[in-house]
Amino acid sequence: MTDRNTLSHLDLETPEKPFLDANELVINMGPQHPATHGVLRVILRLDGEKVLGLECVIGYLHRGVEKIGENRTYTMFNPYVDRMDYVAAVSNGLGYCEAVEKLLHVEAPPRAQHVRVILTELNRIASHQLWLGTHALDIGAITPLFYTFRDREEILKIFEKYCGARLTTHAFRIGGLQYETYNGFEREVTNFLDFFRPKIDEYEELLTTNRIWVERTKGVGKISAEDCIALGVTGPVLRASGVKWDLRKAQPYANYKDFDFEIPIGQNGDTYDRYLVRMVEMRQSVRIIEQALAALPEGPIMAKVPKVMKPAPGEVYHSIEAPKGELGYFIVSDGSTQPYRVRVRPPSFVNLQALDLMCRGQLVADVIAVIGTLDIVLGEVDR
Amino acid sequence: MPDETKSPSPPTPQGDSQPSAEQPAVPGGVKATPSGSVQGDVKTPSEKAAAPPSKPAAAPAKAPVPTPTPWDSPMIAKLKRMYGSGLEPLTYAGQNYMIVDSSMIPEILQVLRNEEQFDYCVDITAVHYPKREKQFDIVWVLYSFPRNERIRVKTQIADGAKLASSVPIWATANWLEREVFDMFGIQFEGHPDLKRILLPDGWKGHPLRKDYGILQQDNEWVQINLGIESGQ
Numbered sequence: 001m002t003d004r005n006t007l008s009h010l011d012l013e014t015p016e017k018p019f020l021d022a023n024e025l026v027i028n029m030g031p032q033h034p035a036t037h038g039v040l041r042v043i044l045r046l047d048g049e050k051v052l053g054l055e056c057v058i059g060y061l062h063r064g065v066e067k068i069g070e071n072r073t074y075t076m077f078n079p080y081v082d083r084m085d086y087v088a089a090v091s092n093g094l095g096y097c098e099a100v101e102k103l104l105h106v107e108a109p110p111r112a113q114h115v116r117v118i119l120t121e122l123n124r125i126a127s128h129q130l131w132l133g134t135h136a137l138d139i140g141a142i143t144p145l146f147y148t149f150r151d152r153e154e155i156l157k158i159f160e161k162y163c164g165a166r167l168t169t170h171a172f173r174i175g176g177l178q179y180e181t182y183n184g185f186e187r188e189v190t191n192f193l194d195f196f197r198p199k200i201d202e203y204e205e206l207l208t209t210n211r212i213w214v215e216r217t218k219g220v221g222k223i224s225a226e227d228c229i230a231l232g233v234t235g236p237v238l239r240a241s242g243v244k245w246d247l248r249k250a251q252p253y254a255n256y257k258d259f260d261f262e263i264p265i266g267q268n269g270d271t272y273d274r275y276l277v278r279m280v281e282m283r284q285s286v287r288i289i290e291q292a293l294a295a296l297p298e299g300p301i302m303a304k305v306p307k308v309m310k311p312a313p314g315e316v317y318h319s320i321e322a323p324k325g326e327l328g329y330f331i332v333s334d335g336s337t338q339p340y341r342v343r344v345r346p347p348s349f350v351n352l353q354a355l356d357l358m359c360r361g362q363l364v365a366d367v368i369a370v371i372g373t374l375d376i377v378l379g380e381v382d383r
Numbered sequence: 384m385p386d387e388t389k390s391p392s393p394p395t396p397q398g399d400s401q402p403s404a405e406q407p408a409v410p411g412g413v414k415a416t417p418s419g420s421v422q423g424d425v426k427t428p429s430e431k432a433a434a435p436p437s438k439p440a441a442a443p444a445k446a447p448v449p450t451p452t453p454w455d456s457p458m459i460a461k462l463k464r465m466y467g468s469g470l471e472p473l474t475y476a477g478q479n480y481m482i483v484d485s486s487m488i489p490e491i492l493q494v495l496r497n498e499e500q501f502d503y504c505v506d507i508t509a510v511h512y513p514k515r516e517k518q519f520d521i522v523w524v525l526y527s528f529p530r531n532e533r534i535r536v537k538t539q540i541a542d543g544a545k546l547a548s549s550v551p552i553w554a555t556a557n558w559l560e561r562e563v564f565d566m567f568g569i570q571f572e573g574h575p576d577l578k579r580i581l582l583p584d585g586w587k588g589h590p591l592r593k594d595y596g597i598l599q600q601d602n603e604w605v606q607i608n609l610g611i612e613s614g615q
Contacts, residue, residue: 058580058581059579059580059581059582059583062581062582064590064597066566066591067590067591067595067597068597070597071597102476103476105449105476227554229502229503229528230502230553230554230555231554231555232503232504232505232553232554232555232559233555243528245528250531251531251533312448312449314449314450314451314475314476315475316475316476316478317478317505317506317524317533317535319505326505328505328506328524330506330508330522330524332510340510341510341511341591343506343508345505345506345508345524349558350555350558350559353555353557353558382581383581
């Protein structure tokens with residue numbers, strides 16, 4: 001400790017330095033900041049209010065999920081994957097279950113596939129609703145948050161009735177489903193769709209032509225298709241830049257190839273286009289669920305899988321279109337009951353890498369908008 | 384890959400019901416042996432009889448131990464001409480991958496990106512085999528938008544060996560390689576900023592190595608920075 005009565009040590013060390021270097025300013029944002037959607041720390045390099053560049057510091061939520069996976073059996077690891085992208089836990093579970101099924105050379109029966117699609121698409125809607133509410137809140141529109149959370153509740157109620165949990169659902173099992181749908185499941189999902197269709201219009205009425213919303217999002221955080229591909233960015237961000245690519249169409253998994261739906265794309269790759277793409281995606285999810293409900297077959301919900309799973313030695317990579325982009329699992333089996341290696345390819349982690357590029361030349365307030373539009377979940381970034 | 388999805392469900396009910404209806408007649412005529420061994424004998428031929436018809440649709444459906452089979456394509460033929468025996472193309476569970484000698488990695492990745500249109504580097508990761516001489520598998524998952532094709536490139540390197548960074552080829556490799564460095568301690572030469580990404584800067588050890596126990600942690604770091612005895 002320096003003696004308080006003497007001059008400050010700072011003054012003694014740098015007597016020549018000007019009072020403030022006005023050209024460049026380094027500012028720390030987060031990790032504890034509501035607009036970072038978790039614990040994301042961003043170090044901003046600024047020229048006045050303009051962003052010259054930034055660096056993300058991540059890992060605050062690192063729990064070593066991949067290491068845990070190596071030390072649990074295939075079945076035991078299943079609930080852990082829900083804790084990565086905890087607003088889209090159903091998608092995480094689908095990707096993991098399908099990857100292990102591939103390793104075991106089994107396939108879930110048709111009824112299980114349909115129920116999986118219904119729940120996954122419901123989860124996509126819930127994930128987009130949460131994104132919309134918080135993203136709009138960051139930018140200054142408070143009302144959408146109340147609307148989306150009110151409606152998301154209906155989806156969570158269906159999840160809770162189906163498997164007992166609202167967020168970390170553990171809805172699927174390797175080989176199919178543990179639970180048959182409850183009485184009235186189809187009616188409740190249909191009711192939800194009828195209830196929800198006009199609600200999307202309601203969200204759009206609040207925002208799509210709202211002058212403040214348009215001014216804050218149009219031309220903000222632009223990224224070109226080439227940059228998206230070079231940076232490995234996937235999901236709605238890639239589509240908003242004009243690349244018509246969705247794993248549900250490109251390399252169909254589950255039984256997505258049986259359903260008719262469109263892939264929305266944007267033109268400008270800005271925050272406004274990404275907003276529009278996700279709005280259309282919610283409508284398309286409604287279409288998929290409708291078709292899956294109409295064609296819901298009877299039959300078993302579980303394939304024949306051994307109680308003690310020992311997949312033959314080998315490795316597979318399986319990926320699905322999660323609400324945030326390509327979610328992949330690379331699993332190596334050595335023939336024992338535990339995976340030798342589980343690697344998760346998280347969409348949020350890879351998409352976040354584009355933040356630097358997207359924010360350059362923007363204003364500080366736009367950094368908040370861009371973090372929101374990337375739709376990251378730090379549980380998945382850090383794993 | 385798409386034809387693999389539908390096939391397993393239809394053949395199984397047939398395969399189960401038909402042979403089992405026929406089979407009891409055959410061993411029944413043979414008689415004698417205790418029931419346990421008869422069942423064991425019956426099951427295997429019936430499965431073998433059921434397997435061949437379903438084979439064209441579902442590749443490794445019921446084979447006792449599925450193993451990787453060679454993978455051939457025009458691209459592979461071309462690469463084989465260029466690189467010869469340093470390249471082993473295989474396919475497993477409908478997924479194609481190639482094992483490449485580590486000395487050829489920078490060149491092959493460049494060729495795949497520039498000539499074969501694998502423009503999207505999906506993932507880079509590693510697997511640790513401590514008992515092997517070359518301890519690490521490094522895996523690149525690549526995807527091509529124009530071809531809608533996914534492949535994996537795999538190589539083996541020894542502990543302490545260095546690999547050329549693929550950041551100049553795919554910008555996304557930046558964070559992916561940093562994570563491999565953080566978790567496995569593998570050095571990528573030419574990486575613009577190779578430092579830890581998920582763990583704190585001063586952390587000791589690389590947790591995804593097999594010799595790093597699940598309960599193990601950098602106690603010193605925890606004590607200094609968190610002011611507690613242990614994080615467990």
